[in-house]
Amino acid sequence: MALLEVDRLRVEFPTRRRALVAVDDVSLAIEAGEVLGVVGESGAGKSVTGAAIIGLIEPPGRMAGGEIRFDGRRIDHLSDEEKRRIRGNEIGSVFQDPLTSLNPLFTVGQQLVETILAHSDRSADDARRHALRLLEDVGIPAAAHRIDSYPHEFSGGMRQRVVIALAVCAGPRLIIADEPTTALDVSIQAQIIALLKRLCRDQGTAIMLITHDMGVIAETADRVAVMYAGRIVEVGRVRQILRAPAHPYTTGLMDAIPRLGRDDADLAQIDGAMPRLHEIPEGCAFHSRCPHAFDLCRRRRPVLQATGDAAAACFLIDQERSDD
């Protein structure tokens, strides 16, 4: 049994005219200790999926269908208080922008201690000792001194280390990291990813790594789910998908990764933009940008079907099979 199972998740945002579907029929699973990458453009529904898992969808958005199970137990219909106990304690979170994730009016020590105390019976002194250990662990230099500093006194990369310390401080079994490196300098990005991976390997923590950067996925994740316009279009082991992407959108994403020894001019961009939620076309949502689109793609919506270790939602797979 997987640690986290998301089953046919649907998230809607009601608007003036009709409900917009931000996440549509998304199913995925994360095994204990595994790193699952969720990749896609902004607006594809990655972050909303993450928010749904920890029960913090921005109102007026709401979960309109499906189930979320953690450790075999259904968690999406729990009471607010029960959900709160899971957040931080079982499922930790890392947000995109370390500059805005921390409360500017409290020291990092205060914020760590309150989080530790919210999830354990430790004494205040013990919690502070634990906080200090965590700060050292995430690589804050002179942690004993910096524990009483305010967030603005840290650099962006150091702040993201503090955010990671906050995410792991109660010993969660899963961390949802939503674009954890996007707001950081390129030179810092690799360090933060390495830190996340090390902490999780040591503790056996699973990670759901949400990003728009296929390069980060390639280096970090065990498996990857590619999202487009609220749906998963391809999911499977990273190695297989990198070697042989089955969905034209995945191919497009990979062509956009810069590689050593390749001229930058070869970097391909996918033409056009992802349709906004209120104008998702009939048929395959990708058909207007797809170089291989044919009649069927404009009429019917493809469903996920297995391709070896992976699965993709594309009619081309049927075509290739019938060609064989």
Add this chain to the structure above:
Amino acid sequence: MLAFILKRLLQSLLVMFFVALIAFSMFQFVGDPVHQMVGIETTLEEREELREALGLNDPILVQFSRFVLDAVTFDFGISYQHKKPVADMILSRMPATLELAIFSALLALALGIPMGVYTGLRRNTLLAHVLMTVSLAGVSLPTFLIGILLIFVFAVMLGWLPSFGRGEVIDLGWWSTGLLTVAGLKALILPSITLGLFQMTLIMRLVRSEMLEVLRTDFIKFARARGLPEHVVNFRHALKNALIPVITVTGLQLGSIIAFAIITETVFQWPGMGLLFLQSIQTVDIPIMSAYLILIAFVVVAINLVVDVLYYVIDPRLRATRSADSGA
């Protein structure tokens, strides 16, 4: 920190200089002060003597410097109307106004903040809607109308509370207080509600919008994602951030309260500085008008200064330089 305070201090002095200039020029606008001070039977020679004695024949700059120096030593001259030193008149009426203003401010804070927090956190409840609508009425109703309404209900119809004056006061040195007698406290209730209601609705609406603003921020979402209990998120994290602008506005409103006391004091015949100022306007008693202006300006400027420094103490981001010094 010191440089910051010095800079603000300098700006405050500049403002006070301009206000003094305006207060001084009021004397120049309004004809001959000697004319205001003497009777019809006074001879021309006597008038000229008085003019010389008052220094009105000196160059204007000399007169202005003297005016400023006098004001700094709390000497605002003699009232045209009452023939008494203006400083004494204002001083004797100051306790009444300050007690009213401070009591009203406390009332506004004690009720406005909780109401603002509630309407911010539970903004779709019936009570929140009722409070918001009533608060708009509070902003819309002119102060004097609220006063009249309160008098009509609680003094005329029910006869519970006095409709005018300070009740019984006790003199503590030069300070006369109404806070130590039942009659004095009862007399304070209606005026302070009248004066505080507008500020209360203002504070409530401000706290509400600040709470809504803060609740949308990433660090509140992250605090929730860390699994902090709802009351910690709302009252420790959100409220503290929401209250920072409230401090500024409330501080600035204190000046406003003292100015609005003019209206309340008129409605309730409350013997404070505002009533004195209004009477001085009606009788064109320039020394009192100018003294009141300078005093109010001083209060406003002083409060601004205190608020700025307070801001500095509360928000660690502004203390960045100082902390870096001690942290190196």
Add this chain to the structure above:
Amino acid sequence: MGGMYRRVVDSDLWFSFSRSPTVVVATAVTTIMMMAALFAPLIAPQDPFDLTSLSILDAHIPPAWMAADDHRFLLGSDDQGRDVLSAILYGARISIGVGFASIALALVLGVSLGLLAGYIGGRLDALIMRTAEIQLSFPTILIALLLNGVMRSILPAESQDQLAIPVLIVAIGISGWVQYARTVRGTTLVEKNKEYVQAARLIGIHPVMIMLRHILPNTMGPVLVIATIHLAVAIITEATLSFLGVGVPPTEPSLGTLIRIGNDFLFSGEWWITMFPGAALAILVLAVNLLGDWLRDAFNPKLR
């Protein structure tokens, strides 16, 4: 015509308007009160300024539903036998008139100074904005009181009543220019660096023309919102000054003056002389405020 209708009905502004019953009611109330004030001479049962039509025998008569035998005065009569309803209609006329005249003055003053400060910049900008800042640290009512007091003291005693209303308009107008200036200056700073303004400058269009023809129209949205909210403030300020006895003279009473006069009779139980003008003032200001609040939110959704 039909297309126009559809455009209005489909617009977001109309949507937010029609979905809020409060705003619809507020608009209706504002319109009705302004019309009633405008056409007061036509609809008022009595001309309260025509002393020959007043009879002291009619004084202190309660509202029609409370009076034992005399039902001529719907909202009662005052101490001079004046019909309270008529006095309110004529009073609202003066209150609203002074309100509009003051915001017109504040608007012209504030918009011009804001344009100049933003467009010319430098020392003029510093001077204007510094003055604005100092003025802003004092409550409006205090500034209006002072200006009013000083101006009245300069005037000769015999013309004081005649000039009371213009003096009041100037005092309220000057006390309210700052917000317009700040907003307009902000917009001007943004607009003056845009290409079309640069182009207009290059082909030698006079700066005054650039300000009026190109920059001014861009500032009108926020200015309209400020003016609506300011109308409520101006009406309250006028009423307050009149109530304090330094505003409109009793010979041509505004709502504030009526409340002041009626206040003396509150203790003898003749509440209608002050309460009805008070209610009229409160309803008028509340309706205008609701309208202003909604306009502000509709123009700037971020502020909601």
